[in-house]
Amino acid sequence: MQVSACKNDDFFDLERPVQSPWTKLSEFDRAVVGPYAWLFSKGDWGNVYNYWYLYKNAIADDVAWATPGDGTWGWYRDTEANKAWTDDIFNTSYSAISSVNDAIQFVDDAGGTPFPNMTAEDKQYNLDRIVGELYFIRGFAYYMLATTFCTAYVPGGPNDAKQIPLRVKKATDYQDASNPKMGTVQEIWDQILADFEKAQQLLPERFVTGKMHASYQAGRANKFAAAAMLSRAHFAMGNYPKALEFASFVIDKNGGDYDLSEDPIQAFNKSTLARGKETIMYIPSYDITFGKQNLHSTCFSNMFQKTVCTWTATHMDYQTLKRIGWMQNAKTDTTIGIAARRDKRFSQLCFVREPANVPTAQRVPGRFYETRVNLTWRTIVADKAARGPGAGYTNVPQIRLAEMYLTRAICAFKAGDKKQAAADLNIVRKRAWDARVAGVAYESSGSLATEGNITEQMISDERLIEMFCEGDRIDYLRALKTAVGNGDRGSGTTPYTSQAFVWPVPVVEKSLNQGYQ
Template identity: 85%
Template sequence: MKKILLFTVMLLQFSACKNEEFFELERPVQSPWTKLSEFDRAVIGPYALLFAKGDWGNVYNYWYLYKNAVADDVAWSTPGDGTWGWYRDTEANKAWTDDIFNTSYNAISSVNDALQFVDDAGGAPFPKITADDQKHNLERIVGELHFLRGFAYYMAATTFCTAYVPGGPNNAREIPLRTTKATSYEDASTPKIGTTQEIWDQVLADFDKAYQMLPERFVAGKMHASYQAGRANKFAAAAMLARAHFAMGNYPKALEFASFVIDKNGGDYDLSEEPIEAFNKSMLARGKETIMYIPSYDLTYGKQNLHATCFSNMFQKTVCGWTATHMDYETLKRLGWMQNPKSDTTIGIAAKRDKRFTQLCFVREPANVPQALRLPNRYYETRVNLTWRTIVSDKSARGPEAGYTNVPQIRLAEMYLTRASCAFKAGDKKQAAADLNIVRKRAWNAAVAKVAYESSPNFVTESNVTEQMIGDERLIEMFCEGDRIDYLRAMKKEVGNGDRGAGATPYTSKAFVWPVPVVERSLNNGYQ
């Protein structure tokens, strides 16, 4: 199939070389958007490409699958299988990293087409619309287009680009930078290959434009009804600006945008609910902390992709037999969840009193326990044949409709922890401790701990808060959500090798940079 596809691409290339006038149409194609109500399709397409395309996996799913694999907080149940990148063998192409690249650029091209349509009309493609429609629909759609292009570039940058180094040259040219619609064969086949600096500047520019244009929330009767179902708003754009600035090591700006999300959301988002509430919605609903989510609840077009089972416990409504990812043993010891996981199966009190362990993790028992000694209501490994107890993520398929459970993409807890890290960097330990306490208290089970959080040794003050505390809290909070490697690269810290062996790897290492697809490099003249 790949040979056929490559031959087709090469045939088209040859044909285009012989026929440059192909791009000079005698009668231009009519716009697919003849009225404002149709223009919403311009964003629905990229949303689908990035977050819903596919069955076993979509681009967003693959993106955080590979990021989960390369960090320092996971071990792999099937280390002989090189499919998932646990060995950080990023010199080799993987089918699904290629899909991240190809589909991200499909989405970028789709967005460029729609933005060009608006620009060609001087910003007023539908001149007869009302002021209400201008504000609540046209500006919103353009804001979403910028958000989606920014998100596609953010995924590409964190997958295929060398980490951003504050004050460094950041001049590596690794991925194409396209912000306009191709109008000729030369333009289509020879795009600019952006530097690391230019790619991140584009990410910031798109999210900033989205931040300026997007509304804070859905307004019934004025906006397209689908806008209420998990799509990007001003706070999502601010959260992505916080992520992007954090990735670039611009901690003051990251703190500024994280603070906007936390302090200015008008009560739309808070941490008042149990941790699981962000992960158990199989309807048009979200947890109170969920800023953006994939609406997988739709029984016709929704459904979680099945490769989530590589790093989570559930497959639809049953325990998944092939889950590959589990918490790294050094991490378990550092957190105090298990003291010696390969010889002592005891779960420590630090785990038992943490609601994220009890609600969003799952204990899988060793495969070598004799049948006669197995306890009821326990899951014993069968397919991967592990000989010790493991702790795995249990964040997928947690709603009543299992595989149709919505997938959180941006959560408020992350923003608190980002602000805590940035405040600590700035020397504001009081703010860092306060934010860390908010996240820790939400996860604290006082009934198990037999003490209120504020009276416990875990309560943090400005005199004892450390960067390690914040980082470990973030590891627990965001476990298997693809965040850990981005966090370490954003903090400009070495990445531990965990169960792969002793030592650590520099955050700038190519071990965390996946290769651009071979076909792209061979047919894209920009790489020549």
């Protein structure tokens, strides 16, 4: 067809207006399923959530790097350089935010009643739930963006740096899309709080069979997930009383849905529509059609699908191992200490790797010796991925109750309530205590925390062990507003406000977004 054949402008006139993709309530669930997929399950080798905590694991003070050089992973905190996967965190998060904004506006434009024939029950169990999930997802996307691309929030500080766009409305034209409002650090965190508050208001406490869309039971956000994220957000902002308040809501008001009655492994070994008793939210990777764990988790965990991964890049920092009593000096003494052996998180969620330089004739059967990385000392790596019978199709916990207990413990400690802090710390420690190995019950051991002996370091080290390689450590230290240790990178510390923990936005975004000009 010749170009001249297109001169008839009437050809481009729409005979009818664009139709909404959601013509009935049952279809509107797709509005939230899509953004969930964008953030948590897109791609075999990469998804945004996985990339986010990959880089969190890399830049903290509790891991060392096994492979020579850095190149891609950011262990040297070379955050002045763009990384392909941090760019993906930025781009895909905003894709999810745009999708959410479209859906929220669809409801707002209809005065909150986009489907006139809805019953009151439909509104309660489905429309309000879906809208609550939309706000939750937008809040979660901005939480990942803020903790990746924004300087740390400083309580009482100006927090006026403008580093990322703040989009809460659908763009109406190209000019609107290319010149968005640039949010200050304060505005971004205020929006995160507002979104999670709205989510907590609208979301139900739990799935109700026969009332809600069946997919809602598969790990999606509920009222307690929103409260947990409010706790995280207030904690990141240094508002410890509010962080404690929302952590307490999750712990005390969940009606028995969540507890720490199971071994630690139970949060990481579910390959069906199931969760551990402490798991508040998870990625349902068990779905053999659309599921499967992200394969980049292998860079900070022991397993690759059904076999031991030979290219795992991270292991526990040697200074950390000494401080927590697991190994006194891995470079001269390979003994695993009693503090590790009596800890179920070591036996169930960590893996010991032997150095590559041990001669074949001296290798002990049944042990794993490094082959593709040039490690010359014994290491301890995380073993939290692919632990269910479905291997790579094992659900990935995103929010766990143990974190809420430890958040409440540190916030109570800072408020001077050492009794509460010790009680919460003991709940987490006792769950991980192996009395058969220790030879004594936890309550009778010297590890029992009391109002008289508890310290901030005890709580922080316990959290390091509990949340090892779940992307928590660097955000925890920045939330405490404390300097971050350099670990095996060298002596000294780095201020929590350092740009070493802030990744640059994509180059293309800076070139096309007028807000950066």
